[in-house]
Amino acid sequence: MRTSLRPPIIVDIEASGFGSDSYPIEVGVVLDDGRKYCSLVLPVRDWTHWDADAEALHGISRSTLLAHGRPVFEVAGKLNELLRGRTAYSDGWVVDRPWLGRLFEAAAMRCDFTLSSLEMILSE
Numbered sequence: 001m002r003t004s005l006r007p008p009i010i011v012d013i014e015a016s017g018f019g020s021d022s023y024p025i026e027v028g029v030v031l032d033d034g035r036k037y038c039s040l041v042l043p044v045r046d047w048t049h050w051d052a053d054a055e056a057l058h059g060i061s062r063s064t065l066l067a068h069g070r071p072v073f074e075v076a077g078k079l080n081e082l083l084r085g086r087t088a089y090s091d092g093w094v095v096d097r098p099w100l101g102r103l104f105e106a107a108a109m110r111c112d113f114t115l116s117s118l119e120m121i122l123s124e
Helices: 054-058 063-068 072-083 093-105
Strands: 009-015 024-030 036-040 087-090 114-117
Touching: 009 093, 024 063, 024 072, 024 087, 024 093, 036 063, 036 072, 072 093, 093 114
Parallel strands: 009 087, 087 114
Antiparallel strands: 009 024, 024 036
């Protein structure tokens, strides 16, 4: 449970689709001091699944990723740099956590922060 008066760190991930073959295509972070980081993720060779329904939701085309995405090791490294040893929260933890895992696995890096459900710190 958070005891700090600072706002929580928020992570949001967009993905190529909705199933088990999906992978992260964009990662956004808002830090507790208001700084922001957002990056498109360049798909690795075996990330081929693409769902047109997901694209309709997030508005990011595969061609945009190929042209402007950053390598997985760069995105994962930046996330570790920003979040090392901290807890970040996601409103879509059930899907964002596996996508984050895929990102770090593809980057051959350990995730040095915790991602928890935003529901853990919300109250009615």
